Amino acid sequence: MTTMQVELVSSEEHIFSGEAEYVVAPGSEGELGIYPHHISLINKLKPGLFRVKLPQKEIQLIYVISGGFLEVQGNKVTVLADVVERTDDLDEAKLLEQKRIAEEKLKNSGASMDKDDAKSYAALELIIAQLQAVDYMRKQSRRS
C-alpha cells in the first residue's frame, strides 16, 4: 500500500506528522479525499473534520479544524489549520446546548449581518463540526 506524508500544524503548535493512506479534508467548495500521488493543489478549508487514515489501522484519526489551508505537493500533504480542537473531550449534550444558543442568537438578528453575527456564525460552524466529530467517533467505535 502506498502512503504519503501528512503534516498538520496549527498556529499555536505542531499537531500531527506521519504517514497516511488517505486523508479527508473539509474544502471550501466541498469535501476532499486525497490519496497518495495527488496532483499539486492548494485549497482553502472551512470549519469541519479533518480525518487521517493511518496505514494498517482500522480507525481514523479525527481532528476538528476551524478553517485554514491545505497544500498537496510531491506526495506530501500540509494542513495549515487556524485552530485545532481536541476531539477526545467533547461533550455532546454541552455542544447541543451551545448550538441551540448560537442559533437563537442568529435568528434574532434577522437578515442584517454585522461583525458580531459573523463571529457567532463562525462559532456555530465550529460547533457543528464538533458534533460531526462526536457522531463519527461513535460510528467508528460501534464498527470496531
Add this chain to the structure above:
Amino acid sequence: MAAGKEIRTQIKSVQSTQKITRAMQMVATSKMRKTQDRMRQARPYADKVREVMAHLAQATEKSASPFLRIPAQTKRVGIILITADKGLCGGLNTNAIKLFAEKLRDYKDQNVEVEVCTLGQKGLVAANRLKVNVVSSAVSLGDVPQMEKLIGPLTGIFRDFHDEKLDAVYVVYSKFVNTMKQQPIFEQILPLSDRDLRVESKYPWDYIYEPSAEEVLNQLVRRYLESVIYQCLADNMASEQASRMIAMRSATDNAGEAIHQLSLAYNKSRQAAITKELAEICAGAAAV
C-alpha cells in the same frame, strides 16, 4: 550613627522587599520555561506557511496579490511596536522603546509619515508620550500569545498596505537570544523580502487552486504575516520573563547586600552603646 531601633526597622523593610523580589524571580523562572516552549511550538506553523507561500509566489505573477508589490518609494510606513504589559523586567521595554524612538526620528528627518500599532501596555503609553499616530493597539496580552487578540489590531495596518496607503511595515520587538541576552530588533515585514520568498524549487509546476489563485494567495499572505507577528510576540514574552528573572535575581542579591551592611552598622552601634555605658560606670566608680 543612626539609633539601633531605626536600623532595625530599615532591615525589616529591606527583608520584606527581598521576599517580594525573590518570589517574582521564582515566578519568572517557571514562566520562562513555558514561554520558551511556546516560542518553539509556534515555529512549525510559521515555517510551513512561509514554505507554501513561497511556492505560490513562485508559481504566480507578482501582480497577483497587492501584498507582493514592491513600492517605488517610501512615503508612509507602519510600525508595529511589541512590548511587555508590565514593568520590572530590567531594561527590556526601555531598550525596545529607545530603538523605536530612534527610528521615529530618522523617519521624521526623511519626511516619512508613520503610523503605529502597539501590542502591550508599555508600548502604548510610550507611543502616546511620543505623540505618534497610534492606529490600533492591544493591551493585557497575558503570558500566552493568542492569535485572536492579534488579528483585530493587525488587520488595519495590513489593509492599509494592501490599499497602498502604506509603503512598508516594520516591527519592533525584543528578540530572545538566550536567558542572559535579549536584543531589541527592528525588522521589515512588508514588502516581503526575497528571504521570505526564497524556495528550493523542486516542483516548478503550478497548482490547482480552490477557490481561486488570488483569493488563496491573499489569505495565505495574511496568515503568514500574522504568524510572523505571533512569533515576534512569543519571542517578546520569553524575553520578558527571562529579563524579569535576571532583574529580580540581581534585586534579591542587592537586598541581601544591603541587609548585610545594615546589620553590620546595627551591631556596631549596639557595641558602641555598651562600651560607652561601661566607660561611664568605670569613670563614675573612679570618681568615688
